Amino acid sequence: MSAAPILSLAWRSILSRGLTAALTIALVAVSVMLYLGVEKARQGARASFENTISGVDLIVGARSSPVNLLLYSVFHIGDATNNITWDSYQQVADAPGVAWTVPISLGDSHRGFRVVGTRAEFFERYQYAGRRPLRFADGDAFDGLFEAVAGASVARQLGYGVGDEIVVAHGAGAVSFIEHDLNPFTLTGILAPTGTPVDRSVFVSLEAIEAIHLDGATGRGTGRTSAELEAMDLSPDQITAFLVGLDSPVGALRLQRAVNTYPREPLQAIMPGVALAQLWQVVGAAETTLAAVAAFVVLTGLISILISILTSLNERRREMAILRALGARPRHIFVLLVAEAMLLALAGAVIGAGLTHGALYLGSPLLEARFGIVLIGTGPGLQDLIVIAAVTGAAGLLGMVPAWRAYRQSLADGMTIRV
Amino acid sequence: MTAVASGAPAIELDQLRFAYARRGPCVIDIPRLVVAPGERVFLKGASGSGKSTLLGLIAGILDAREGCVRVLGEDLAAMSAARRDRFRADRVGVIFQMFNLLPWLPAGANITLPGRFSDRRRPDGAAALDAEGRRLLTRLGLDPDQVWSRPARALSVGQQQRVAAARALIGRPGLILADEPTSALDADSRDAFITLLMEECAASGAALVFVSHDGALARHFDRAEDLAALNRARLAGAAS
Numbered sequence: 001m002s003a004a005p006i007l008s009l010a011w012r013s014i015l016s017r018g019l020t021a022a023l024t025i026a027l028v029a030v031s032v033m034l035y036l037g038v039e040k041a042r043q044g045a046r047a048s049f050e051n052t053i054s055g056v057d058l059i060v061g062a063r064s065s066p067v068n069l070l071l072y073s074v075f076h077i078g079d080a081t082n083n084i085t086w087d088s089y090q091q092v093a094d095a096p097g098v099a100w101t102v103p104i105s106l107g108d109s110h111r112g113f114r115v116v117g118t119r120a121e122f123f124e125r126y127q128y129a130g131r132r133p134l135r136f137a138d139g140d141a142f143d144g145l146f147e148a149v150a151g152a153s154v155a156r157q158l159g160y161g162v163g164d165e166i167v168v169a170h171g172a173g174a175v176s177f178i179e180h181d182l183n184p185f186t187l188t189g190i191l192a193p194t195g196t197p198v199d200r201s202v203f204v205s206l207e208a209i210e211a212i213h214l215d216g217a218t219g220r221g222t223g224r225t226s227a228e229l230e231a232m233d234l235s236p237d238q239i240t241a242f243l244v245g246l247d248s249p250v251g252a253l254r255l256q257r258a259v260n261t262y263p264r265e266p267l268q269a270i271m272p273g274v275a276l277a278q279l280w281q282v283v284g285a286a287e288t289t290l291a292a293v294a295a296f297v298v299l300t301g302l303i304s305i306l307i308s309i310l311t312s313l314n315e316r317r318r319e320m321a322i323l324r325a326l327g328a329r330p331r332h333i334f335v336l337l338v339a340e341a342m343l344l345a346l347a348g349a350v351i352g353a354g355l356t357h358g359a360l361y362l363g364s365p366l367l368e369a370r371f372g373i374v375l376i377g378t379g380p381g382l383q384d385l386i387v388i389a390a391v392t393g394a395a396g397l398l399g400m401v402p403a404w405r406a407y408r409q410s411l412a413d414g415m416t417i418r419v
Numbered sequence: 420m421t422a423v424a425s426g427a428p429a430i431e432l433d434q435l436r437f438a439y440a441r442r443g444p445c446v447i448d449i450p451r452l453v454v455a456p457g458e459r460v461f462l463k464g465a466s467g468s469g470k471s472t473l474l475g476l477i478a479g480i481l482d483a484r485e486g487c488v489r490v491l492g493e494d495l496a497a498m499s500a501a502r503r504d505r506f507r508a509d510r511v512g513v514i515f516q517m518f519n520l521l522p523w524l525p526a527g528a529n530i531t532l533p534g535r536f537s538d539r540r541r542p543d544g545a546a547a548l549d550a551e552g553r554r555l556l557t558r559l560g561l562d563p564d565q566v567w568s569r570p571a572r573a574l575s576v577g578q579q580q581r582v583a584a585a586r587a588l589i590g591r592p593g594l595i596l597a598d599e600p601t602s603a604l605d606a607d608s609r610d611a612f613i614t615l616l617m618e619e620c621a622a623s624g625a626a627l628v629f630v631s632h633d634g635a636l637a638r639h640f641d642r643a644e645d646l647a648a649l650n651r652a653r654l655a656g657a658a659s
Contacts, residue, residue: 009524009535016523016570318518324480325515326586327508327536329501 010339028348031301055127061241063266083238117209139189152193182221207234341399427492429626430454435486464646479503508537512587519583520571527567540590
């Protein structure tokens, strides 16, 4: 007897116990969905995370912890402990081996999105996901004083296009009570999506940040005319942090030490890659726990298959005896039950994987919009096949328990049931 | 009616002894029993007389510990368990007392089930096997169009037994073993069922061993044997 008739018998037997089978399959599907979901989120978050910044050799800010500096300067999470003076910035920028620097000034926001004061050079220097440069989806970098560039998520969520006017608010909250509404900014460009915090940022010039705070940091802005402003020197006294590119990355360690021991101000330089790895270690512990929990949920699903088959065995002894009388070997009975377990698991795993990708497809825009998390590389792939195969295989192994019982029973029962 | 005396006997038991446990009580001890090819034998046996055990031995599901079991000319004792299973699939049809069918399979699929385990039982392919199953159902007094696709559990007991008979007969096995197949039927349908079964066995040339506790059925058969007389094993639970 070949495998196909046994499979079709197993499948019809499963169908005959419709509700139990459906519930078992549903349990497996949900457990696989949970597991795959956690795995996808894990990988997506990690990939997105590691791809946040590249091509920058050092980030320099006020002395705190490397993770903290990384969080506020790159991820725009939390606030700087302190600013650094323009003087110190100039010192580092002029140090030998430094190819370029891009200053960053944080502290304002636009409807919940951080406003980054920087130079137009930022758009050339900032790279992500393995040295991919920023690209403008529309328009160009800012040039004039009250001009701004919006990240992709900002533009999409708020429906902005080039030429729109926006008002910058003081502080970083979603709702702000102090708006610098005397000095609206005109959008000159919209960036293409990157899957990094850049998408959720609004960029203006350092001078503009200076200008809107000229008449008191928490006022409505400045009432001076643009002619007046142009005549003024709007170089900032302080910035939040700056990005450093070196002629050769070999010099990074030396410059880092020089910055960290800078005598006139407590500065700190971090290498983005190292800080990212450190941060991931913190996040990774939670992530591993989550994956372990999800794996145990899958195990629960598999055990439910075992239970459903074991409880059905007694009422099915008659079936086994009939099959034996028709010439089925004990081996066939064994295969039949293992096949049942595997079919249940396969159906559950395939449905679970399908649901996962359906949910990802529907949910990822929301995830990106609400939390700025872009799941990279989470499309259907080899991993799903491996999980489906592993779950099916494990069910086959577990299925050997009821199969062995039925095998023993069918040997002992023969054609008569002696219950 | 006399048996066709050509070829090897359908069943030949010689000094057969069997016990379930190695040192347990002997439940079967039959010096000799021969069933000729095509012969239809009634075997009277009360419950507990070892009849199901005897059928298990003849079907090759149980392994004789002593003596010789030859079925359709083949020595079962000389075969491995797997070969006995194959032999049963190929050459023997079985009807039980009740619950003959896989309840979740349609009647038609139940009838053609032996073809899944034996190529010999479906020599001309699946379509021909279906046609034969339908023909047998018609012969047994059921309309194939009505029952073929219905799940077995939806059929009445009488219908189920006829479907079971069709399944035992399909693919022309040389021997049919029937274990009290009429005990769930009333007197009228019982006689009708036996007559149909006898006719179909005659038509396919199969030998029939029909076991029942009801001696009144013996009149339908070529020959009647009493298991209590044949079996010398003293059974604790014997009701006779």
